[in-house]
Structure formats: structure tokens, C-alpha cells
Amino acid sequence: MSSTVPARSDPPWLDRVRDRLTARLESGSDRPLALALSGGGDSLALLAVACGWARDNGRRVLALTVDHGLVPDSARWTAFARDAARRAGADWQGLSWVGRKPDTGLPAAARAARHRLIAEAARQAGARVILFAHTAGDVAEGERMRAEGSSLGRLRDWSPSPAWPEGRGLMLLRPMLDVARAELRDWLSQKGADWIDDPANTDPKYARSRARASLAANAPYSSPATAGASGPLPAPVAPGTLAFDRGISTRALAAVLVCAGGGDRPPRGDRLERIVQRLRSGEAFTASLSGARVIAGDQVLVTREAGEFTRRPRPPLPLPPGIETVWDGRWAITAVEPGWNVVAAAGHMATLSRDDRARLNALPAPVRGAWPVLIRNDPGAPVLAGSVATARSLVEERLALALDRMTHETELEPRAHGATPRNHLFSGADIDE
Incomplete structure (x- = not known):
């Protein structure tokens, strides 16, 4: 009499991740779905899930691997990622961070270079969404780092590419923010898969490594708390110039300022909070922050700070x-x-x-x-x-993405020449924090 081994059931997180892909992504599109692939356990798990979803939904996946050139093994790791992508049925492209590396702030510089290179390659390939394999551990580590004074931004499941202007029109989808790393590695191990462990992840000279070491392996995910009030969406006064209510939330004001100023670093800290307080008080004032000018009178306007062009001619x-x-x-x-x-x-x-x-x-x-x-x-x-x-x-579209006015890949269609785009930003809806 023969016996059979019962088939393993899928872990609960797998259906959640698949459902998030379905909720955000288009089926049957000829555009590739870009995926950031480092070769680590998190990105390999996402690769397997995304390729399965893509096969079921008539899509193709383009895996993008950045070789930062920071460790002797980087070329071997890149080859490992390439082979893994091809075995999974994805297209693959290798990218290199070339040039002199900074003496300080290396993790932030490497992260910025990675986003820039991936955004450029995704745009060139025609992608509109890039998948990133951040997990509950990344969320918890970020919270710990902020508690210790870091200005690192919070991860969201659906957010614009932080690379600007290289990432214009691109959204990042992080469908695994409530999944623990241990769950992903258990699943990969059951499938007989291997992955790369980067020694930098345990190097105590890096803030993220210290945060990771201080947290439990299965750190619970919690949605980050947000501050500020909601209010009406900004209204256009002229291209790139916006008017809004004094009750605008802190998050929305930060997005307005960075978009109107054309930069890539949203304002944070005391200067931003001071402007929010002055708006709430009803004060009439003019202030500059992040390359933008706030003019608060009977109405509140934000536009580009023109004085920068005379102070620092380009x-x-x-x-x-x-x-x-x-x-x-x-x-x-x-x-x-x-x-x-x-x-x-x-x-x-x-x-x-x-x-x-x-x-x-x-x-x-x-x-x-x-x-x-x-x-x-x-x-x-x-x-x-x-x-x-x-x-x-570009201000209005960028702000619409930052304020979650485009929630699905089909809303990111490129503007046809001469066509009037859908006006996602100025729909009369409210900003919800």
C-alpha cells in the first residue's frame, strides 16, 4: 500500500500579494512590468510571485539588477540575479552605477543611484510600474531609524518613483509590506530556491543594519501614522502654480512644495511645520522652502521661487x-x-x-x-x-501621483500628442491623510 505526501498549501501571505498585484496592475497589457531584482531573498520571492501573476494575466516581467560596484562579489551577484530571472521566465537587464562613490552617506547615495538607474531603464522599456520587494522588516527598520533621528521617508505600497525627473510618470508598487522576511525565506526554502545574503545587511557601521539587528525577526507591520488634516485638493492658477486651503495637511503641503519647486527632496522638519502653523493661524506671509514660494493672503498660492534664478543664475x-x-x-x-x-x-x-x-x-x-x-x-x-x-x-501630474490620485496602472497612460489628459488632480475630491 503506497502513501502520498499531502501537498503543501500556499502560505496566507501569497494570496494577499497576488490580490494586490491584481488590484493595481493591468491585465493583457503589452507594457512590461518592471521589477527591482537584487538577488536577495525578498526580491527573489517577489520575482517568483510576479512571474506567476504575469503568466496568468498576459504580462511580461522585466527584472532590473543594479551592480553598485561596491564589493568584489558584485559581478557574481549580478550574474546570479540574471540567471534567476531567466529561470523564472522574466526578461532581464543589468545596470551599473559608475563613477566616483562618495566618502560619506554611501547608503543614501547608493539608494538614489539605484532608483535613478531603474527608473531610466523602466521608462526606456515602456513600463509604468516598478515592483519593489520591501517587507515588514523594512517598515520596522525605517521606523526605528526615524526614532533615532533619521530623515528617511516612510514606505508606502503605492507611491511615485523618488527619482526625479528620471522617474516621472512611474509608480512603485510594494505588495509585501505586511510579510516578514522569515516567511519569504521559508517559502523559498520549501521550493528549493537559493538567494544571496549581502554582508552589508549585518555590518554595524550602517544604520539600517543596526536597526535590523535590534528588531525581532518577525517584526509586525503597522501602517505608519500620519499627521495633519485633510482639505480640498489644490486648484490650478497657472501651469505649475497652485492655490489651496489653509487646512491642507502636512503631507499634502510637502508634496505641493517639492512638486512646485521642481526638486527631488520633500521638505521635512521644523520649517515645514512652521509654515503649517502659520497657515492655520490665518497669518498673511510669504515664505520659501524646497525651491517653492508660499504666498499666503486671501488665498494661498505656491509657485516656483523665481528669486533663485537671479541669485544663482544657471x-x-x-x-x-x-x-x-x-x-x-x-x-x-x-x-x-x-x-x-x-x-x-x-x-x-x-x-x-x-x-x-x-x-x-x-x-x-x-x-x-x-x-x-x-x-x-x-x-x-x-x-x-x-x-x-x-x-x-510636469507639476500637476507629479502632484497627482504623490497625492494618490492615480491608483491603478491604467490611469498612468502616456499623454497622446495633442490630447487633453485626464485631470486626476483637480477632481474636487478631498485629500485623505
Whole structure:
């Protein structure tokens, strides 16, 4: 009489992760689903789940591995990730962080480089969503690091790429934030899979390694607490310039400031809280933060701080014809012919044509100096983008992503030439913290 070994049932977390992929991602799309693959246990588990989901839903997965060049084994680890991706049925691309590495702040610099390289490759491949394998352990470690004074941002399951402008239009999906690392490794072990253990994860000279060592292996996941009140969504005053209610939440104000300022580091700390307090008090004031100017009077406006262009003049940015070029982190400009550069209007307004001056003067006064104007390589008067180039503000779409106005991959469709995009940001809904 023969006996059979009962089949192992799937762990409970597996269905949760699959359900999150289904809730956020499009089925049957010809766009690849990008996935950050380090070769560690977390990313290999996500690779296996994502490839299974993709097969069932008519998608293909593009695994992206960054070789930071920081350890002698990095090339071997990259080859390991490549082979694992191909065995799982994914396409694979290797990326390298080249150039001089900083003497201080190496983990943050490596993280930024990784996001930038992955975002560039994902955009080039046509992806709109990148999967990251952060777990409950990453959430708990981040909370511990913040408690010890770190300014590290909180992980969310669905959030914009932090690489700017390389990650414009890209969302990150982290479907395993409530899964413990031990659960993932148990599952991989049952499948007979192997993974890489990076010694840096246990090196006490790094803050994350110290946080990891101080936490229990199965740290429970809890949704990070958020501060501030909700309020009406910002309303457009001019491209890149927003008006909003004084009851705006701290999180929403931080997003407005970084988007309007065109930078890549959201404001945190006392200066941000001070502006929130002044708004709540009803005070009339002007303040600058993160490259943006807050003008609080009868209404509250946020626009680019034009004074930065006169205090720290920048050289003109060349515009290769037919290629979308991001200027000042706020505008995507495509020239239709060679020989054009873009600069801020500050210092050039008097030399614009009468018609262009009239167009610029129709904007609120604080907006004008930071407006893009085009100049030629050869002498000639500057012009506003029109017949010689197309220009669109990136501020509104970026803010819509940051404020969770686009919750599904199908809402991230690229803007067709000449088409009016869906207005996700200015729908009249409320910002919920």
C-alpha cells in the first residue's frame, strides 16, 4: 500500500500579494512590468510571485539588477540575479552605477543611484510600474531609524518613483509590506530556491543594519501614522502654480512644495511645520522652502521661487530637437528644430516680443520670473514656447501621483500628442491623510 505526501498549501501571505498585484496592475497589457531584482531573498520571492501573476494575466516581467560596484562579489551577484530571472521566465537587464562613490552617506547615495538607474531603464522599456520587494522588516527598520533621528521617508505600497525627473510618470508598487522576511525565506526554502545574503545587511557601521539587528525577526507591520488634516485638493492658477486651503495637511503641503519647486527632496522638519502653523493661524506671509514660494493672503498660492534664478543664475539648457528635455524639474520641453536653449524668464522679460510679454503678463506676477523662455544659440530675441517647441508643466501630474490620485496602472497612460489628459488632480475630491 503506497502513501502520498499531502501537498503543501500556499502560505496566507501569497494570496494577499497576488490580490494586490491584481488590484493595481493591468491585465493583457503589452507594457512590461518592471521589477527591482537584487538577488536577495525578498526580491527573489517577489520575482517568483510576479512571474506567476504575469503568466496568468498576459504580462511580461522585466527584472532590473543594479551592480553598485561596491564589493568584489558584485559581478557574481549580478550574474546570479540574471540567471534567476531567466529561470523564472522574466526578461532581464543589468545596470551599473559608475563613477566616483562618495566618502560619506554611501547608503543614501547608493539608494538614489539605484532608483535613478531603474527608473531610466523602466521608462526606456515602456513600463509604468516598478515592483519593489520591501517587507515588514523594512517598515520596522525605517521606523526605528526615524526614532533615532533619521530623515528617511516612510514606505508606502503605492507611491511615485523618488527619482526625479528620471522617474516621472512611474509608480512603485510594494505588495509585501505586511510579510516578514522569515516567511519569504521559508517559502523559498520549501521550493528549493537559493538567494544571496549581502554582508552589508549585518555590518554595524550602517544604520539600517543596526536597526535590523535590534528588531525581532518577525517584526509586525503597522501602517505608519500620519499627521495633519485633510482639505480640498489644490486648484490650478497657472501651469505649475497652485492655490489651496489653509487646512491642507502636512503631507499634502510637502508634496505641493517639492512638486512646485521642481526638486527631488520633500521638505521635512521644523520649517515645514512652521509654515503649517502659520497657515492655520490665518497669518498673511510669504515664505520659501524646497525651491517653492508660499504666498499666503486671501488665498494661498505656491509657485516656483523665481528669486533663485537671479541669485544663482544657471546656464541655458540645450534642447535637442525631437527629444523631450526636462527643465528645472517642472517643464517637459520638446523643440521642433535645432539651435534652441531654455532659460528662466527672469532677466529676459524686457526683450520678449510685445505679444509674448502680453502672454507672460497675463500670469500672476510671482509666476513670471520662473517661466521658461527659449533663446537661440545665435543672437536673437527670446521667445515663449509655441511654434518652435511644445512645453508642458510636469507639476500637476507629479502632484497627482504623490497625492494618490492615480491608483491603478491604467490611469498612468502616456499623454497622446495633442490630447487633453485626464485631470486626476483637480477632481474636487478631498485629500485623505
